Amino acid sequence: MPNPRNVQPFSDEDASIETMSHCSGFSDPASFSEDGPEVDEEATQEDLEYKLKGFIDLTLDKSAKTRQAALENLKSAFSSKILYEFIMERRMTLTDSIERCIKKGKSDEQCAAAGLACLLCVQMGSGIESEEVFKTLGPVLKKIVCDGTASIQARQACATCLGICCFIVTDDITELYSTMECLENIFTKAYQRDRDSNGVSSTHNTVLHVSALLAWTLLLTICPVNEVKKKIEMHLHKLPSLLSCDDLNMRIAAGETLALLFELARETDADFLYEDMDLLTEKLRALATDGNKHRAKVDKRKQRSVFRDVLRAVEEHDFPTEMVKFGPERMYIDCWVKKQTYETFKEILGSGMQYHLQSNDFLRNVFELGPPVMLDAATLKTMKISRFERHLYNSAAFKARTKARSKCRDKRADVGEFF
Numbered sequence: 001m002p003n004p005r006n007v008q009p010f011s012d013e014d015a016s017i018e019t020m021s022h023c024s025g026f027s028d029p030a031s032f033s034e035d036g037p038e039v040d041e042e043a044t045q046e047d048l049e050y051k052l053k054g055f056i057d058l059t060l061d062k063s064a065k066t067r068q069a070a071l072e073n074l075k076s077a078f079s080s081k082i083l084y085e086f087i088m089e090r091r092m093t094l095t096d097s098i099e100r101c102i103k104k105g106k107s108d109e110q111c112a113a114a115g116l117a118c119l120l121c122v123q124m125g126s127g128i129e130s131e132e133v134f135k136t137l138g139p140v141l142k143k144i145v146c147d148g149t150a151s152i153q154a155r156q157a158c159a160t161c162l163g164i165c166c167f168i169v170t171d172d173i174t175e176l177y178s179t180m181e182c183l184e185n186i187f188t189k190a191y192q193r194d195r196d197s198n199g200v201s202s203t204h205n206t207v208l209h210v211s212a213l214l215a216w217t218l219l220l221t222i223c224p225v226n227e228v229k230k231k232i233e234m235h236l237h238k239l240p241s242l243l244s245c246d247d248l249n250m251r252i253a254a255g256e257t258l259a260l261l262f263e264l265a266r267e268t269d270a271d272f273l274y275e276d277m278d279l280l281t282e283k284l285r286a287l288a289t290d291g292n293k294h295r296a297k298v299d300k301r302k303q304r305s306v307f308r309d310v311l312r313a314v315e316e317h318d319f320p321t322e323m324v325k326f327g328p329e330r331m332y333i334d335c336w337v338k339k340q341t342y343e344t345f346k347e348i349l350g351s352g353m354q355y356h357l358q359s360n361d362f363l364r365n366v367f368e369l370g371p372p373v374m375l376d377a378a379t380l381k382t383m384k385i386s387r388f389e390r391h392l393y394n395s396a397a398f399k400a401r402t403k404a405r406s407k408c409r410d411k412r413a414d415v416g417e418f419f
Contacts, residue, residue, distance in 0.1 A: 049086055052077055056090060059097035064109055067101060071112035078119035079352035082359045087123050094120055095133050102140050102158070107151035110144065114157040117141075118348045121168045125362030130169040137165065138175070142182050145212070152204055156211040159183060163215025164348060167222060168362065177227070180219050186212035190250070191238045206247045213242075213250075217257045218344050221337045225268050232265050236274065243283050248299045251287065252306050259313035260336040266317060277314075284311040326354035331367060341366060 055077075058070035074094075077083065087094065098120070101113035117137055124130045144150050144158040166179040190209040220231055239261070242254035258280075265272045274280065288307035290300055312318040313336060322333040324342070333339050345363065346353045356363050359372050 048077070048081070052083070052086065056093060056097065059101060064106060067105065068109045068112050071101060071109065071116050075112065075116050075119055078116065078123055079349045080355060081352075082123070082356075084123060087120065088129060091120070091124065091129055091133060095136050099136060099140055102137075102144060107154045110151070110154035111157040114141070114154070114161040115348070118161050118164045121165045122345070122348065122356070122360070122362065125360075125365075126168050126171075130165075131171070134165050134169045138162070138179070141165075142179075145182060145186060152208050156208045159186060159208065159211040159215050160347075163218050164344065167218050167344075173224070176219060176223070180216055180223075180231075183212045183216040183219070187216060188238075190242055190245070206245065206250050210247070210249050210253045213253050213257060214340075214344070217260060217340055220264070221260075221341065228264050229268055232261050232268075236261055236265070237276070240276075240280055240283060243287060248295075248303060251303065255284070255287065255307055255310040256336070256340065259310045260340055262314050263319075263336045274314075281311065281315055284314060324354075324357070326357040327373070329358065329369070329373060331357065331369065338367070 052074065055070040055073045059067050059074070061067050061070070078087075094116075098113045098117045102110050102117075105113060117133070120133060121130050124133070141158045141162045145155050145162060147155065162179055163183065166176060170176045170179070187209045189205070190213075220228060223231065236258075239254050239258050243251055243258075245251050245254070262274070265274075284307055288304055288311050290303055290307075292300070295303075309320055312320070319335055319339075322339070324331045324333060333342055345356075345366075349356050357367070357369070361372070364370065364372060
């Protein structure tokens with residue numbers, strides 16, 4: 001294979017044609033064969049790897065558009081397939097490319113590179129190789145997060161990446177605390193805006209504050225008990241101020257973080273009591289029943305749904321258990337810590353989340369699912385339903401949802417989403 005540094009650049013037009021023709025083959029892990037003819041898996045894998053090598057080369061192209069398309073295509077592949085061996089052989093090359101794109105690229109390219117860094121660590125799991133990647137990328141990510149001249153979108157993506165990569169790789173407690181401090185320095189700026197009598201004002205920095213808060217919360221879930229107690233003491237009385245933010249995502253992030261802090265506080269101290277409980281529950285109840293006419297209906301529904309759960313967590317020590325299905329398996333999300341972790345990885349993996357829950361050793365370890373379930377061809381065949389049966393099922397489900405929604409609209413009821 002030629003040295004990637006000597007790759008000849010193509011024009012943006014050539015790049016878009018190239019990437020479009022390559023992209024479709026791995027957008028869905030289940031797309032290789034369902035009811036169609038037998039596929040030569042070895043040939044398919046070789047073809048995929050050949051394409052991926054090309055994309056890795058293109059991350060060094062002179063054209064920013066070509067580099068970004070290559071990063072996006074690599075992200076699609078990493079989220080939808082397990083490519084452990086392929087990645088392990090090229091981890092340093094990939095790390096160099098990601099580092100270069102974050103340092104030299106503009107906003108969209110930096111976001112794509114940060115997303116790819118997350119997926120690189122998700123693929124490799126927690127081991128010395130991931131630690132090496134984080135040692136290289138950690139300082140670069142921190143620099144962008146703290147750089148007031150960088151675009152907000154890039155800083156937001158780097159904050160998320162910093163939290164996820166640190167969660168995956170860090171055995172070094174000093175590095176964990178240093179990363180959390182970096183994120184704290186960002187989201188605590190939102191506290192200062194509470195001086196305004198109208199509550200927290202919405203600013204263009206809010207999206208960054210939200211990402212930093214959520215990344216920090218994820219890292220809190222792996223902190224030692226004494227550190228958890230310190231952080232709860234430091235933030236539990238300040239976080240309620242963010243519930244007054246104009247931005248829906250900040251209100252929700254603050255509410256869910258509060259629920260998680262209460263959960264951790266009660267786990268670490270059976271006698272835990274919150275002094276301003278009446279004031280807090282009053283705020284949460286107002287958000288759970290918010291009828292503000294100035295807010296969009298969709299936003300109000302989402303907010304009410306989330307804050308009903310947050311109120312239950314704070315007042316009744318309760319969590320509404322959710323079930324996640326993937327393949328023949330089931331996973332129950334029965335606490336805020338698990339919910340926060342699941343939502344974080346789902347955000348990164350998108351439609352590939354179910355596939356990774358089935359096959360990714362690292363994720364299965366995080367959610368205590370044990371080794372991947374090995375199913376023989378006969379078992380898989382008995383589990384499959386024909387496309388026609390699936391069509392009938394989907395059609396019936398769609399009609400039921402439509403009927404239910406119509407009823408709710410008639411009553412002007414406040415309901416969550418139907419699945």
